Amino acid sequence: MRLATWNVNSLPARMPRVLEWLDRTQPDVVCLQETKITDAAFPHAALEELGYASVAAGDGRYNGVAIASRIGIEDVRRGFAGEPGFPGLEKRAIAATCAGLRVWSVYIPNGRSPDSPAFEYKLAWLDALRPAAGEEVAAHSALAVCGDFNVAPSDEDVWDPQAFTGSTHVTPQERAAVKQLLALGLTDVHPRALKGAPYTYWDYRAGMFHKGEGMRIDLVLLSDALAANVRDAYIDRDARKGTKPSDHAPVVVEVELPPQDGS
DNA sequence: ATGTCGTGGACGCCACGA
Numbered sequence: 001m002r003l004a005t006w007n008v009n010s011l012p013a014r015m016p017r018v019l020e021w022l023d024r025t026q027p028d029v030v031c032l033q034e035t036k037i038t039d040a041a042f043p044h045a046a047l048e049e050l051g052y053a054s055v056a057a058g059d060g061r062y063n064g065v066a067i068a069s070r071i072g073i074e075d076v077r078r079g080f081a082g083e084p085g086f087p088g089l090e091k092r093a094i095a096a097t098c099a100g101l102r103v104w105s106v107y108i109p110n111g112r113s114p115d116s117p118a119f120e121y122k123l124a125w126l127d128a129l130r131p132a133a134g135e136e137v138a139a140h141s142a143l144a145v146c147g148d149f150n151v152a153p154s155d156e157d158v159w160d161p162q163a164f165t166g167s168t169h170v171t172p173q174e175r176a177a178v179k180q181l182l183a184l185g186l187t188d189v190h191p192r193a194l195k196g197a198p199y200t201y202w203d204y205r206a207g208m209f210h211k212g213e214g215m216r217i218d219l220v221l222l223s224d225a226l227a228a229n230v231r232d233a234y235i236d237r238d239a240r241k242g243t244k245p246s247d248h249a250p251v252v253v254e255v256e257l258p259p260q261d262g263s
Numbered sequence: 264a265t266g267t268c269g270t271g272g273a274c275g276c277c278a279c280g281a
Binding site: 009010012013034036060061062110112150203204205206207244246247 | 264265266267268269270271279280281
């Protein structure tokens with residue numbers, strides 16, 4: 001099966017690119033983040049025309065996550081137990097089961113700067129995600145936790161570690177939080193490097209995309225057993241090019257699912 | 264270059280988040 005994750009930075013603004021990308025890429029399941037659209041306005045019908053059923057959790061202006069699947073979508077859960085807010089609960093997590101694969105689409109808070117309340121919120125959010133993810137690891141042998149983690153797991157995942165001194169996304173606390181997630185029994189699937197770099201995000205400003213100044217912050221975490229069945233993983237860098245792109249590129253993973261129980 | 268996007272309020276720019 002082909003699984004993808006993409007921070008689209010507004011689904012309304014990105015619909016032409018998203019539909020074109022789905023048609024070209026043919027993922028079975030895609031996790032979306034920063035949809036920036038209310039549930040009432042979510043374009044279920046346009047996705048259905050391409051064969052995708054979709055579920056969403058969104059408030060409108062900020063955040064928002066969704067999952068689209070052409071192989072079935074059931075047991076939907078929005079948010080998770082103990083999820084903190086800032087100050088109120090935000091729309092940052094949705095889960096569903098697609099043909100036996102438990103899939104989460106998550107959008108971890110940005111954190112703004114290490115000395116801000118938003119950073120404490122980011123760490124608290126990751127702390128709360130851990131037990132919820134642990135329950136999912138225990139309950140589902142085939143599990144994928146996908147999304148924009150707003151953390152570059154290692155120095156290899158940023159274009160210049162020196163440039164990030166004093167910044168979020170690279171701090172020991174954030175990296176420790178991701179490591180603790182992996183310790184639950186999840187594998188960070190490393191996509192093939194493109195042009196020598198594994199980046200999934202490039203700031204719109206200052207021509208950073210064209211200078212190759214990016215970060216790998218969009219991750220696909222697979223349950224360890226499932227990760228052993230990965231056939232390919234890549235970043236669709238072309239999706240960052242052209243007219244009105246998102247500032248993130250999709251990550252695409254080809255993985256062989258084990259036979260489903262009872263099928 | 265603190266250099267670009269996207270949203271929404273209130274209407275041609277500004278505040279905010281990323």
